[in-house]
Amino acid sequence: EAQVTQNPRYLITVTGKKLTVTCSQNMNHEYMSWYRQDPGLGLRQIYYSMNVEVTDKGDVPEGYKVSRKEKRNFPLILESPSPNQTSLYFCASSHSGRVGVQDTQYFGPGTRLTVL
Amino acid sequence: AQTVTQSQPEMSVQEAETVTLSCTYDTSESDYYLFWYKQPPSRQMILVIRQEAYKQQNATENRFSVNFQKAAKSFSLKISDSQLGDAAMYFCAYRSKNRDDKIIFGKGTRLHILP
Numbered sequence: 001e002a003q004v005t006q007n008p009r010y011l012i013t014v015t016g017k018k019l020t021v022t023c024s025q026n027m028n029h030e031y032m033s034w035y036r037q038d039p040g041l042g043l044r045q046i047y048y049s050m051n052v053e054v055t056d057k058g059d060v061p062e063g064y065k066v067s068r069k070e071k072r073n074f075p076l077i078l079e080s081p082s083p084n085q086t087s088l089y090f091c092a093s094s095h096s097g098r099v100g101v102q103d104t105q106y107f108g109p110g111t112r113l114t115v116l
Numbered sequence: 117a118q119t120v121t122q123s124q125p126e127m128s129v130q131e132a133e134t135v136t137l138s139c140t141y142d143t144s145e146s147d148y149y150l151f152w153y154k155q156p157p158s159r160q161m162i163l164v165i166r167q168e169a170y171k172q173q174n175a176t177e178n179r180f181s182v183n184f185q186k187a188a189k190s191f192s193l194k195i196s197d198s199q200l201g202d203a204a205m206y207f208c209a210y211r212s213k214n215r216d217d218k219i220i221f222g223k224g225t226r227l228h229i230l231p
Contacts, residue, residue, distance in 0.1 A: 035221075040223060042222055043207065043221040044221075058218055059218070090161060092161070104151070104163055105219060107160065107161035107162075109158075110159045110160070
């Protein structure tokens with residue numbers, strides 16, 4: 001089954017304790033992206049990746065890191081989480097970010113993160 | 117910079133009736149994609165419908181259709197014969213064809229279906 005998976009689905013942590021949210025897709029997609037969703041703000045892009053070893057900042061990258069060592073995986077790293085990073089996080093992928101190519105994004109199930 | 121605006125934070129519709137969710141956007145580009153995504157209580161993000169700007173014909177997917185007005189930069193979603201399972205948050209989104217990066221989302225419209 002074609003899908004985007006995220007782990008964990010729910011996480012409660014404390015300020016300053018490093019954490020990683022994993023994202024994996026099995027569709028051989030080149031483009032992957034992380035979003036956070038907050039009430040009244042919709043979805044805002046954190047980071048995206050056009051392909052392996054290529055990553056770029058989105059609208060709200062502060063406090064986050066990503067890596068793209070393999071095509072299928074795009075982990076989101078919070079080196080020192082803070083309460084303002086409490087949010088619902090979505091990973092998404094699409095076939096390509098290239099111009100003119102089919103680019104409908106497929107979303108993972110979301111990760112609810114609470115930072116105390 | 118491109119922006120997407122959904123001016124209706126919440127809407128309600130009677131079951132089996134028709135409802136229209138509005139979306140406007142701002143861009144200087146001529147070719148792009150527009151999307152409607154549905155987010156039910158499960159929090160999944162599900163693609164509802166997609167429109168390419170250069171196509172004049174409005175996209176349709178079963179009970180879902182769009183009214184795409186390119187000159188007015190408007191992209192409304194019409195849901196016919198509303199069902200209880202349509203209750204969700206709906207997001208309008210824009211993606212450039214000329215820039216290989218992000219999709220821009222509106223803030224969403226929460227749709228309630230009244231039995």
